[in-house]
Amino acid sequence: MNSSKPRKIVFIVSLSFLAFLLGVITGYFSRPVHKDSSQQLLEKLNRDGDWRLLEQFKEYVDTGYIDKVIRDLTRRPGLAGTPQQKINAEYILDLWQQQGLRAEIVQYNVLLSYPKGNHTNKVSLYDASGRELFTSKSHEKVLVEEESPEEVVQPFNAYSPSGIVKGDLVYVNYGRAEDFERLKAAGINVSGKIAIARYGKIFRGNKVKFAEDSGAIGVILYSDPADHTSPGDERYFPGGMWLPGSGVQRGNVVLIKGDQSTQGYPSTNYSYRPGEEEISKRFPSIPCHPIGYEDANFLLGSMVSGKVWQDWQGSLNLTYHLTGLMDNRTVLMDIQNENVYRPIYNVIAKISGTIEADRAVIFGCHRDAWVYGAVDPITGTSILMETARIFAKVYNSGWRPRRSIVICSWDAEEYGLVGSYEWVEDNMKWLQNEAVTYVNLDSGISGNYTFSSRTVPLLHDAVYKSTMALPSPYPHDSTDTLYTDWRSRSETRSGLPHPKIHPIGSGSDHTPFIALAGIPSTYSEYTGYIVDGKVIPMDDYPLYHTRYEQYELVKMIDPGYTLAKTITLFHCELIRELVDARILPLNVRTYAGVIVVNIRQLEKFRADFKVNKVEYAELLASTERLKTAARIFHQKIAHLDHNNPLQVRMINDKLQSVERAFIVPEGLPLRPMYRHLLQSPSGLNHYGGTGFPGLEDLLELPNSNPEKWPQIRKHVTILTHSIYSLAKFLEND
């Protein structure tokens, strides 16, 4: 018994200890720890974006759908204001609704321009006795079978006034400001003549305006082979991608965008429209008309006076002359267009955010085309549609975005960004408060050479980051990304590691977002031509705005839709980052850096500024302050308490309105319809961007204008103030 006692004690102690242990465990786990609603709520609100979603995007992306969309939407001409555009809108609406997206058609009634009734616009050449030697073709040849060729609108320039003008010709090269200056310097008079300009380099509307300002009575626009073919390469469409002689580039010639009858407000059913006379002030006052190079050959071949400078010589097989028709010939333009009110149809889909439903990323591409528009805009539209389909699919599999996504198919872009302008004007109130960015698409695949992007500085980083996340469409090895690919093909600024991103300029539907509402915008595409391993330098793809933008063209540019797939995934990834990142991926340091670089380019005016008492030093000082403020602001972000949803929101609210610091209600001094001090298009080329568009306009004024320097002084004050304001806004807390 004695020997068993210690054993018993050991047993009892062990048992008690076990019981205690069991109790501890029971007690511990029986205590409710409410991974309580507070914690759950905060976890939800503080969730960051998840880059792994890209794997799903890659899995879902379907070139078959891209092909189907392109094929379906290029069967018949998609001209704005025609019944087909309503059918196309409903086609998209149906698809989106089938995919589970909340979508609707939003209609506006707008003023569009068409060749009048049965009239054929034409340019003719007459001999001294009045006999017609030549008349421009009324239609481009049918080269690939078409379902309804009769629906193809004849070549014309939208909003050209009607008119019959007759006279001598003057060749104005690309019709840029510097071209007209060169003519003037050479003593060549444009006044009273018909200007003939080749397409390219700048927006056609600017060419017409410069011609008008020089006293021309009409403008003929033509596509020179130098800019639309490759020397020695005879693969014209449909045998290749070069422009055939009968191809004509259509296009509008207005410098004020949106519906011409409702400037500053939307074209709703209750909207006031001024009379025709009032509206016509917004159009060129002289007729203009586009022709192909087969026709231009007759006109340029009749010119005999003043051999052109070397760089003005195009590629037609003749010696280009500045003016003077042989044998007292005359040229006649007979243009009859009419402006009519027609309904247009935007299709708008929305995926609501679950954490910040009142913050929206807008993604849009136009749908209307001059003819079939296979490249412009249907490559873009197909990418928009595929991106929308993929987002619908990940949404249906349970993904919920932090912010809202609004997806838009615009109508009547070709008429001067009409669909997007009217929608932005209509939705300005909430857009200015709640839109974080606008992502634009247009010709998504206009070439096969390189990725290219036009983006405001705030979004540069986001674009770079998205391209870095994607594989190269043409990989040499497994480390090649879209980014490395792009970098290897891009001109880079010396000293900067990244491929070049272009200023946003105008020319597509981002314009009302950035230049009216101040919403940071980006617009990317695959562009440039590489043929048989050779890079072909050209401004745009040769078949732009011609009848030959057909399905077959896309199949030549991007045969397996490798590029379309890449650009789709790029947009999926970019939009994912924009809607899901806890902190908006907008970089103010980059913006400050770009402003500093642009200001350095004003150095050349420094002496003029000094003489004319322009407060240039203060402008420099404001930029330095912004640079510092931006640096400190981003340091603050780095040290932010990401657990506090209001701190995060406050930072995002600042980021979101950085771009709006440069919106001035009165607009630019000479172009009040553009309100962005930095990101409005250049006054010399509507397609292009420039550092300080308002200042550039004023610097172009002749020194003899007494208002020139006072206006510059005032504008520099406003620039300086806007930069200081932004700095103070970032510093403020």
Added chain:
Amino acid sequence: MNSSKPRKIVFIVSLSFLAFLLGVITGYFSRPVHKDSSQQLLEKLNRDGDWRLLEQFKEYVDTGYIDKVIRDLTRRPGLAGTPQQKINAEYILDLWQQQGLRAEIVQYNVLLSYPKGNHTNKVSLYDASGRELFTSKSHEKVLVEEESPEEVVQPFNAYSPSGIVKGDLVYVNYGRAEDFERLKAAGINVSGKIAIARYGKIFRGNKVKFAEDSGAIGVILYSDPADHTSPGDERYFPGGMWLPGSGVQRGNVVLIKGDQSTQGYPSTNYSYRPGEEEISKRFPSIPCHPIGYEDANFLLGSMVSGKVWQDWQGSLNLTYHLTGLMDNRTVLMDIQNENVYRPIYNVIAKISGTIEADRAVIFGCHRDAWVYGAVDPITGTSILMETARIFAKVYNSGWRPRRSIVICSWDAEEYGLVGSYEWVEDNMKWLQNEAVTYVNLDSGISGNYTFSSRTVPLLHDAVYKSTMALPSPYPHDSTDTLYTDWRSRSETRSGLPHPKIHPIGSGSDHTPFIALAGIPSTYSEYTGYIVDGKVIPMDDYPLYHTRYEQYELVKMIDPGYTLAKTITLFHCELIRELVDARILPLNVRTYAGVIVVNIRQLEKFRADFKVNKVEYAELLASTERLKTAARIFHQKIAHLDHNNPLQVRMINDKLQSVERAFIVPEGLPLRPMYRHLLQSPSGLNHYGGTGFPGLEDLLELPNSNPEKWPQIRKHVTILTHSIYSLAKFLEND
């Protein structure tokens, strides 16, 4: 042993059980339950305002401090641009800094107007032979001892041009639009004559403008006893509050506010200023000058032609005539003013919010005065100062506001709201993003009769609620509140339970906040005269803008500072609610209701609208939609998850920008410097508000103007669109 076995078992079981129990307890409490940081954080973020703070306000309020501020700031004239105003700014800065507030002086360099050098502005009367019969007094008599009477600026109208004009007189009553119409209808020609107008009813600048438009060559403004004394009561200052015969009302006569040299941007050291000629276009083109009724007596007494209508007769002891001087007498005005650039000093203090530092309530009152300004603005400034002191004190005792409070002492208000305009222009970027409301003070205690408020509809409820929380300054019983008191003295609109709140109009420093930036504003005071139990009807207090606004006057109006204390507590309570309420106290339903009422007042134009194709029905429809949207929006607030700080912020963000829905960048059609479609001042009276100021301007145009109805059609489109936009903004989520 056998008997002990069961006992042993019981013992072992009990022991184990106890050990287990001990274990459970140990385990349970050893588990960390973190009343975790998440919960604490959410509790902090979701904190609502605490009305009990009012008890502290009541405890702290100190009429001794109010008295000290009034006494200190009325010792010497506080004219803008003089050295004393810098001293006064530093006085306030010192007090605020002593109280622990973060404060600074913000300086602008602006164009101010003064009588020129040693010249004395005057109005004289000559007989036919050119002998001077009378000249207006150069100074008001000194009636109460003054420390530095030589610093008192002679009576003048700021920004009146210099000039010598000579001619006949025409009496234009109050110089309102209807007064000039009546003269015209009666065949009395104003053209080529000097207009003599009595002060009152409308802003003096409008009187001068109407006179100028009628062809007058000069304007004499005088204070008629009818509007500045009480019949049979001889208690003139300093024996009472009535205007003595020598008292003259000073004041500016410009219709565009802010620094006249920097329209649209702040007057910083680097700001561009146009030349003098350009700036002078913004001033009246004819000289004007104010006189007292002693002097007016000579002029009006010399007039003989056309007895005035009954309601034009003033209270001077003579028969008023419309025109015609006896015995070929003539009147001469000799005015020499100069415009000079001078520094002005705003003092700005800030208490940063702890939860939403980026949301700010701005509270301001001007500090400058024409002379001593004891009422205007020093009663207001003393209330501002006492409110600031109380907030500093509760802050120092541990209270932390949710949002930020910015407290502003404005300079140069008397010159056309210059200090506040320049500051708003300077700070526009963050104000438009981050300001939630502006609370204005000016003459805080201009009378002893009733509480009165000019407030935008969004803030009506907040004003009512704050008055309900406060005891009556004159209680009949313990249930009397400031609200019941106010209601018993106010005209109420039939059918509405609340005392009347006036439209905000202009006339004080809220103008740039509401009419340029769209920040909901409110402006309250104690006003109206009750003398010996009798209510005296008058537009404004009789000594307004005269030398006699001295400390002694305030002691007569509010002897024990009962009213000043009440108005201080009102502002403490209102600001507390605005900065601390979890949901901003802005009521969109009220706004919608006011718009509906205002639109009903357009009914009288219905026939005209129909004939001229104005889309009136759609305007009505938009209002109905807004009403519904506002109702649903407030229902949503009522059912909001107050636990979710982002949901709360999203609602507040919408509320905060409701007012901005009515800001249009292009401004009103005829007055682009005002940008608010609803809350801009009336074009007929700068002091007043009106339902649709832009529309009112256009409806005043003669029907012969071919632009009238097209402009109205366009403006109604813009009104309709802004109302629909707000409705959509509220509906959107």
